[in-house]
Amino acid sequence: MISVFGSANMDLVAYVPSAPKLGETVTGRAFRTIPGGKGANQAIAAARAGGQVAFLGAVGDDSFGAALRATLEEAGVDVAALRRVEGPSGIAHIVVEDAGGNSIIVVPGANGRVTEPSGDDLSVIAGSSALLLQLELPMEAVIGAAQAAQLSGVAVILTPAPAQPLPEELLDAVSLIVPNEHEAAAITGLTDQDKALDALLERVPEAVITLGSEGGLYGSREGARLRVPAVRVKAVDTTAAGDTFVGALSVARSEGMAPADALHFASVAASISVQREGASTSMPTRAEIDAALNTG
Ligand code: ATP
Numbered sequence: 001m002i003s004v005f006g007s008a009n010m011d012l013v014a015y016v017p018s019a020p021k022l023g024e025t026v027t028g029r030a031f032r033t034i035p036g037g038k039g040a041n042q043a044i045a046a047a048r049a050g051g052q053v054a055f056l057g058a059v060g061d062d063s064f065g066a067a068l069r070a071t072l073e074e075a076g077v078d079v080a081a082l083r084r085v086e087g088p089s090g091i092a093h094i095v096v097e098d099a100g101g102n103s104i105i106v107v108p109g110a111n112g113r114v115t116e117p118s119g120d121d122l123s124v125i126a127g128s129s130a131l132l133l134q135l136e137l138p139m140e141a142v143i144g145a146a147q148a149a150q151l152s153g154v155a156v157i158l159t160p161a162p163a164q165p166l167p168e169e170l171l172d173a174v175s176l177i178v179p180n181e182h183e184a185a186a187i188t189g190l191t192d193q194d195k196a197l198d199a200l201l202e203r204v205p206e207a208v209i210t211l212g213s214e215g216g217l218y219g220s221r222e223g224a225r226l227r228v229p230a231v232r233v234k235a236v237d238t239t240a241a242g243d244t245f246v247g248a249l250s251v252a253r254s255e256g257m258a259p260a261d262a263l264h265f266a267s268v269a270a271s272i273s274v275q276r277e278g279a280s281t282s283m284p285t286r287a288e289i290d291a292a293l294n295t296g
Pocket of ligand 1: 241
């Protein structure tokens, strides 16, 4: 079982010719509500990739909360321990301009109410092979979950997004950190990828820096170092490529794949997701990943 302790947001996306300035009203071209949040995205990615997955966190008592729960369930994610709290669910209000730029307001809502893992969360974590964490829940809750996992011998995989300073007490409990190149630079202060990887490995046993269409760079304290090639594809929407990569990687590791095979599996899964629109809607099933692995 892979547990994911993280955020669930409803993305409210308005497509406009150009974003309104303060005091201005513009007419949008289209509007979509899309289930998201890095936690929910990683849970769905892992479940689609063939993992047995439990999602831990909170949604509000509004219609978005019910829709988020239903989306996770449809993807086969166990939501028995997902809390329903009074008040609104987390939302991301996203304005996408025709030229491609976007601006985003995130209101954490129910996610911000998760100040510590619940008793149910702790039992699910203790029975897991891996715990996936991101930084969209309050930091004290993320640290609490990481430390509980470490005490139970559960591998902690951290996506350090959104980028922010990382407390030592969190990193001390992390087994594998997976930043993108911007997050790696923000954490280490280094833009050279090899040097950033070395700096990360001083703080955690294993690290992967993802590099978009350039693939990724993996290293371990034991001395392993691998370049992970990206699969050459025509990308149409890279939203949640990172979440797909991490979800698939956690499944591959929990199945005991060697690092090079697990990274290739994740890279193939992410390459499928970038060829389709959307976040959770773009994540491949295990059958799709296996088919791509066999033809690649
Ligand atoms: P996001 O924030 O959009 O979820 P990210 O910035 O966290 O993404 P990236 O480094 O952009 O993560 O991408 C993660 C992985 O997805 C890469 O390591 C690669 O395997 C795959 N990927 C991303 N973009 C492409 C692309 N254009 N073509 C092929 N693979 C890609």
